Amino acid sequence: MKNLRIMSVFGTRPEAIKMAPLVQELARRDGIDSLCCVTAQHRQMLDSVLEVFHVTPDYDLDIMTPRQTLSTITSKCLLGMEEAIKAMEPDMILVHGDTSTTFAGALAAFYHQIPVGHVEAGLRTYDKYSPYPEEMNRKLVSSIADLYFCPTVANRDNLSREAIEKGVFVTGNTVIDALKTTVRAEYVFATPELNDLDYVNRKVCLVTCHRRENYGKPMEQIMLALRQIAEENQDVDLVYPVHLSPVVQEAAEKYLRGAPRVHLIAPLPADEMHNLMARSYMVLTDSGGLQEEAPALGKPVLVLRRETERPEAVAAGTVRLAGVVQDDIVTMATRLIRDKAAYETMAKAVNPYGDGNACARIADAILWHFGRGEAPAPFGGD
Numbered sequence: 001m002k003n004l005r006i007m008s009v010f011g012t013r014p015e016a017i018k019m020a021p022l023v024q025e026l027a028r029r030d031g032i033d034s035l036c037c038v039t040a041q042h043r044q045m046l047d048s049v050l051e052v053f054h055v056t057p058d059y060d061l062d063i064m065t066p067r068q069t070l071s072t073i074t075s076k077c078l079l080g081m082e083e084a085i086k087a088m089e090p091d092m093i094l095v096h097g098d099t100s101t102t103f104a105g106a107l108a109a110f111y112h113q114i115p116v117g118h119v120e121a122g123l124r125t126y127d128k129y130s131p132y133p134e135e136m137n138r139k140l141v142s143s144i145a146d147l148y149f150c151p152t153v154a155n156r157d158n159l160s161r162e163a164i165e166k167g168v169f170v171t172g173n174t175v176i177d178a179l180k181t182t183v184r185a186e187y188v189f190a191t192p193e194l195n196d197l198d199y200v201n202r203k204v205c206l207v208t209c210h211r212r213e214n215y216g217k218p219m220e221q222i223m224l225a226l227r228q229i230a231e232e233n234q235d236v237d238l239v240y241p242v243h244l245s246p247v248v249q250e251a252a253e254k255y256l257r258g259a260p261r262v263h264l265i266a267p268l269p270a271d272e273m274h275n276l277m278a279r280s281y282m283v284l285t286d287s288g289g290l291q292e293e294a295p296a297l298g299k300p301v302l303v304l305r306r307e308t309e310r311p312e313a314v315a316a317g318t319v320r321l322a323g324v325v326q327d328d329i330v331t332m333a334t335r336l337i338r339d340k341a342a343y344e345t346m347a348k349a350v351n352p353y354g355d356g357n358a359c360a361r362i363a364d365a366i367l368w369h370f371g372r373g374e375a376p377a378p379f380g381g382d
């Protein structure tokens, strides 16, 4: 029997972190040729992940330009994917999550009548402008996909409400698979500044912020809040690896450069980031991935957004929505810094997003789809 050609398509840092373990799992399976096509919607931040996880793309569209717009990303991906599909002749295309690469990758697959597997399917906020453009990308990919790999039961239920019932699997999130390979108790940072921080006697808080819907006033409010938190708490260090987006770089420079106890650093390789998170006191972020990783590591998270498509850890009590208003963020962060009981209530390790076996379930489901094996048992046992 001919091997199945399964092509994973991704382009940004978070997609790469969450797809790398799957590319590797598929490569280990008999009967599958695991192919990897990167759009390079991100260049440096993508390459860093590929290096950490030892993934070599078979095809690289190399589309990134400075200050790229949604239209340029989408059109360049769509055109590039045509060439990639012709060259690679995949039997199935896997896309991840909700980026412009995800949407264009799925659309290109559809145009070539190639089945699509959607990894991290079923997340919703029901607000088409928040997160923007991700919420719409998710919905559009849901209309195109043939297989849906939902991290949680709640994600599956979201799809069910949209009458998507066939080909849906609850697998857990592959980010937990990735995290299991990177976090080590004896880890020594390659970034010297991170080895110099006192994680025992000081409160090292990890910060990230990059979302498009936060550009402008919300990002200004977030940065001012971070500055105030650092100024008012002598025992706190804020470590902020700043995303390479020029919009974000400019905001961080303007509002945070020179603030006491604020460490603005370059984006970290994924293994450095995960081990920093494991050693930190808490996380302040508008990132999707960090909302999934930090709970698994027992770190309280304040989400710098108005809503979240990841309510599971909020329900579990380790994540809280802090919003995008300076005073609200400062109030919530100050409580976690000064009130030990409030902190302890949130600082518990929970794993609503996965058990580290998501990639194995996805590989099983793909083989099942092609009549070559049993369907996997769902994550969470439901």
Ligand code: UD1
Binding pocket: 012, 013, 014, 041, 042, 043, 044, 045, 046, 065, 066, 067, 068, 069, 070, 073, 098, 099, 100, 101, 132, 133, 134, 210, 211, 212, 243, 244, 245, 246
């Ligand atoms: C993208 C995704 C977002 C995801 C985020 C993860 C879309 C529309 N947005 O947003 O869903 O949460 O990635 O980080 O798909 N840049 C570099 N080097 C890099 C990466 C980015 O210089 O390695 C700069 C470029 O100037 C680029 C800009 O950042 O034009 C923005 O990148 P882009 O992918 O358009 O948007 P993100 O905000 O990163």
Ligand code: UDP
Binding pocket: 013, 014, 017, 208, 210, 241, 242, 266, 267, 268, 269, 270, 271, 273, 274, 286, 287, 288, 289, 290, 293
């Ligand atoms: N990350 C990283 N280095 C950094 C910042 C983030 O490796 O400097 C990782 C983080 O641990 C998570 C992922 O990148 O796995 C999240 O990416 P990002 O916040 O850019 O995107 P989102 O998850 O919001 O789409």
